[in-house]
Amino acid sequence: MASTPEDLSYTKDHEWVRVEGKQATVGITDHAQQQLGDVVYVELPKVGDKFEAAEPFGTVESVKAASEVYMPVSGEVIEVNESIVDSNEKVHPINADPYGRGWMIRIKIDNPAQVDALLTSIEYEDYVKEEAPE
Amino acid sequence: MLKRTPLYEAHVSIGARMVEFAGWEMPVQYSGHVQEHMAVREAAGLFDVSHMGEIEIRGSDALALVQRVTTNDASKLQDNQVQYSTITADDGGVLDDLLVYRINAEYYLLIVNAGTTDSDFEWIQSHADGLKLEVHNTSPAFALLALQGPRAERILQQLTDHMLDLIPYYWSQRVLVDSLDCRVSRTGYTGEDGFEILCHAPDARHLWNRLLVTCFDQGLIPCGLAARNTLRLEAGYRLYGHDMDETTTPLEAGLGWVVKLAKGDFIGRSALVRQKEEGLKRKLVGFEVLDRAPARDGYPVVIGDKQVGAVTSGSPAPFLKKNIGFAYLPIEHTSVGTEFFVVIRGRNVPARVVETPFYKRSRKFD
Numbered sequence: 001m002a003s004t005p006e007d008l009s010y011t012k013d014h015e016w017v018r019v020e021g022k023q024a025t026v027g028i029t030d031h032a033q034q035q036l037g038d039v040v041y042v043e044l045p046k047v048g049d050k051f052e053a054a055e056p057f058g059t060v061e062s063v064k065a066a067s068e069v070y071m072p073v074s075g076e077v078i079e080v081n082e083s084i085v086d087s088n089e090k091v092h093p094i095n096a097d098p099y100g101r102g103w104m105i106r107i108k109i110d111n112p113a114q115v116d117a118l119l120t121s122i123e124y125e126d127y128v129k130e131e132a133p134e
Numbered sequence: 135m136l137k138r139t140p141l142y143e144a145h146v147s148i149g150a151r152m153v154e155f156a157g158w159e160m161p162v163q164y165s166g167h168v169q170e171h172m173a174v175r176e177a178a179g180l181f182d183v184s185h186m187g188e189i190e191i192r193g194s195d196a197l198a199l200v201q202r203v204t205t206n207d208a209s210k211l212q213d214n215q216v217q218y219s220t221i222t223a224d225d226g227g228v229l230d231d232l233l234v235y236r237i238n239a240e241y242y243l244l245i246v247n248a249g250t251t252d253s254d255f256e257w258i259q260s261h262a263d264g265l266k267l268e269v270h271n272t273s274p275a276f277a278l279l280a281l282q283g284p285r286a287e288r289i290l291q292q293l294t295d296h297m298l299d300l301i302p303y304y305w306s307q308r309v310l311v312d313s314l315d316c317r318v319s320r321t322g323y324t325g326e327d328g329f330e331i332l333c334h335a336p337d338a339r340h341l342w343n344r345l346l347v348t349c350f351d352q353g354l355i356p357c358g359l360a361a362r363n364t365l366r367l368e369a370g371y372r373l374y375g376h377d378m379d380e381t382t383t384p385l386e387a388g389l390g391w392v393v394k395l396a397k398g399d400f401i402g403r404s405a406l407v408r409q410k411e412e413g414l415k416r417k418l419v420g421f422e423v424l425d426r427a428p429a430r431d432g433y434p435v436v437i438g439d440k441q442v443g444a445v446t447s448g449s450p451a452p453f454l455k456k457n458i459g460f461a462y463l464p465i466e467h468t469s470v471g472t473e474f475f476v477v478i479r480g481r482n483v484p485a486r487v488v489e490t491p492f493y494k495r496s497r498k499f500d
Contacts, residue, residue: 037163037166037167037168037360038166038167038168038452040428040450041427041428041450043427043479059479061427061428061450063167063168063171063360063449063450064167064360064363064449064451065430066428078192083242118201
């Protein structure tokens, strides 16, 4: 079973968001990394890049497939996790610790109202069950 | 409705992730893609490839039909010998690649791709007029397991009295495995030593479980289609429908070694003779991406500022730890060392033509 921490917000594209005031940290969910499998390569934006909500901001590639990662809310990139780009660890941080060391970017949120539209952990779990009944 | 192999329940019961493949519901992964890939390189892996088709040709004219519909020279085969070959259309385009088993002079068994089994069967039947033989699609009666890896022989030997080291590469033998009637061949699609075990469908579940349970402590694990694909790519094997199809000839696909123009007439021969005389205009090459971003199937291939084709198979190679692939390039750009670009998310990423196979196992068995 994939873990879905209660203190985070989620998107239907399988990103998680940790909102801290006007800033947020973004990564992909445990469910997403399980579906992808062994991550071998990550492409991230540059600090200062601006994206609208639902725009792709990066790519996570496993051995099997390339997968785009989408902006949960509109905002500006203020920090990127370089350690996941150059990782040579046996198990990639996105697979090993998707909500921790596997974080992808930190952003400055343009419009806090967009945060309200994100899914709660329970809503996200329900969504995953609907999407792929096991 | 997707088809299921006799091992479907066995896969689901051990938590395989099932996907649609060529009309079948197949296990893509069990414990993990990379783990399964490495197990085959370093120990052993067990694959269910029962989706592949079996077509039997039996009768006094069996050889004549095999010679008519395949490009390799089956007259060279002895009883129990196996041969890699292709089926080509009149224009030389590849309809399938396959293994031809000579069981005896009047009995040939063809093992073909899952997605082309029905069309192959119709094609072969439609060219059997006037010949004394019968063609049967016996696929539902059989299951096919692939046991691959440096420990494959040692593992299989525990379940049979037949001396497996007497079966050379690309030979087969009717053998009792755990008292069950099987045809075991030293063949595979991974670049490792190993066997393909053709058994009667009702026996598949017993064999599968017996192998996995008995040999778990020797590093044998079940492997899915994801690992099968990266293993075959590292080993330089073409995948039908990706690296070749009806729009490409075996000569362009680099399979000239299974096209025996001197064996006599066969379907597609005159087109292939013409292509050989005129010279190839393009050829399938193996390449390595000179960047950390992997190339994927379908990504455009660019030389100068002109798109010349697309990646036909592209993936990170788990054992080689490189990004590799196949693509068709204009013939003047196919020599080893030639550089070109693969377009990855709008970016021109450099790649280089390399020798294939990308991976070659050391000759010594474990």
